[in-house]
Amino acid sequence: MPGPRNIPIYQIDAFASQQFKGNPAAVCPMDVWLPDATLQAIAAENNLSETAFFIPGGEADYELRWFTPAIEVDLCGHATLAAAHCLFTHLGHPHKSITFGSRSGLLTVTKEGEEYMLDFPVDNIETVVAPRALKDALGTEPVEVLMGRDDFL
Structure with missing residues (x-):
């Protein structure tokens, strides 16, 4: 059994102009997918409405998944925006837009100034x-x- 891994966790408040306001989501950037049970356990421990996990590559810039403390969900807007904010602000994503592959299809977040725009699937x-x-x-x-x-x- 592999040893413990260090997984960065960011807690980001979406839809907020100041700290400790808005809709919080945890964001965990990773290099590869961990087992679903591990992702679920991390989300349960975070105990926020959603935890977003992403890895590079796939059909988009990143593959993105969302877990509540109890289940995996197909789509979460505020956690998608939180993941984009993490990439733009903390991880130095160099472009104005990010495309995420997800169970709900491709999602694109574009940064315009300090604001983000998310295209939801039709x-x-x-x-x-x-x-x-x-x-x-x-x-x-x-x-x-x-x-x-x-x-x-």
Whole structure:
């Protein structure tokens, strides 16, 4: 069994203009993926809503994954912005944009001055027939029911 590894952990407050405000996320840059159980254990110990892990390469500049203290999730906007901030501010990413490969597709974060812009993946929305449970819960017939991606968890 390999010995312990030193993994840097940054705690970054997204959507904040001052320290200890906003939405905190942990960010862990790595060279290679560790086992999922190890990533999950790190996220549980961080005990923040999300911990973002990234490695260089793949189909993008970096591959990115997000874990809550309990599960891996397909997409997390504030932790993506935190990972980009870590790369731009602490790790010296040299370009104005970063592309992350993720389970939700390619995500691009562009830095403009002190602000970051994140392009979210487009979801295909379709009109569907309202399920009986929805009609019963609402107590009426909905005018229209839209469904997008429903496989996030």
